[in-house]
Amino acid sequence: MSFFASGPVHTALIVGALVAVVSGPVGVFTVIRGQSFAGHALADTGTTGGSGAFLVNVNPLYGFVALNLIAAAVMEALGVRRARGRDVATGIVLGAALGLSALFLDLETRSSTTGATITVLFGSIFTLDPGTVPFVAVTAGVAVAVMAVLYRPLLLSSVSPELAAARGLPAGVVSAGYLLALALAVSLSAVTIGAILSTALLVGPAATALRLTRRPGAAVLAAAGIGTAATWAGVALSYESYYWPPYQQGWPVSFFVVFVVLAAYLAATAATAGRKGRR
């Protein structure tokens, strides 16, 4: 069967692009605000909800979204304004959530032998049910809409907190709104493509885009574009690897996507190394 005629490949390309497009804007703010740990922690925390949902037999996506919203709220409540306090708050929430994950997965493996640990953590874009595409599209739309509404206040409060405060912008509301969008975007991507890929698509393309341009609008578009290209390249390479050793099983998509993203980031870093003032 040829690449484009394959059903799982179709679904993978569509969902991959949707996730990359949502991760673009959310990721750019994640990098600017220094919240990569929160993004990664939410992806991991989502696995707790996912494994809990496995246990009670509901769609893992609901588990992901529910637990991520709770985790984001607790992080926001615990985290003080300074970056260091936030780092610890994120770590504590992540530790507690992973503890729950350990419990859920342990209970799950007692009742069945489906290898839920691996499914939940590593996900697989090729095993997606085409029926979830509309739901993914709607969630993606909501996350992008939240980002569009928040765009200007979020940008101001990320780039210059003092100026934002002087203009009377409610820092708490903006920060909570951003975490909400982050939680949505991350649950969406973690449940579809796995927790690892979720972080890679959130941080990698955005960090690459911010090397290439300092204009936030352009960076958002570039990040979405780079993310989509990396996902599609990863899917194509993974499809191709079916013919590589060990034969007939293929290498994981997440492996290829992460390495395309990393290569793009390193290339962008090298290309801009001579210029001054880039971060």
Add this chain to the structure above:
Amino acid sequence: MFSGLMVNAWEAATIVAAVAGLVGFFTVMRGSAFAAHALPNGAFAGAAGAAVLGVSTLLGVAVFALAGALGIAALGRRARRDVATALAVVAMLALGALFLSLGGAYAPEVYSLLFGQVLGVSGSQLLPTAGLAAVCATGLAVLYRPLLLSSVGPEMAEARGIRPAAIETAFLLLLALATTMAVPVVGALLIFTLLVSPAAAARCLTARPGRAVLLSVALALATVWAAIALSYWTGYPVGFFVGAGGAAVYALSRLAGRLLPGRAG
């Protein structure tokens, strides 16, 4: 509860918790919780790789932990630290996904490396754990003053000739040692929780570094001992009790820190 294999479990967990309490103090002071998560989690990929190649788990974890530490340090010179850490951890985990799919480890093994299966520690694992713990503690003792200075007052440290990049790399290497010591015996979740929660709790209770270090070690030991005992009695996984216990210790300490006079929580 204190017989046979359980003795190994108590010994391994005690060694790991003591070192985690020490290293954890600096992890919290430096705001390095992400690195403390990334190295153990990413080093799990090394164990998966070791299974594919048929070499020892300890070697695989050591190689990945050290490569991860150097990778974060190298990427961190030209990017924000959290971005560097995120990119390093996804790179390691992506390799882990590849190793797993190439047919190395099987599900229960993956589970125990990630979430810990402290009740199954063998006697032959204790010696390398104790050795690495001694190296890690010695390194920490040697670096104590410059690490403390650069964590509390980076400008002052630089004025005294301590290079921030060098001290950060040294700290990441200590984290990598702690990871190598802990992941094969207690799993990634346990070491991560013990690196963050007890030390964060200790900092809520006291501002003095020496006291905070001791308190951090004491809380780490208390957390892990309670977790093993509860896991033994209830049959639920030890990772759950360590994760929940760590969060509870932190929450209580934060509350106590607010109530104690003269200490802003």
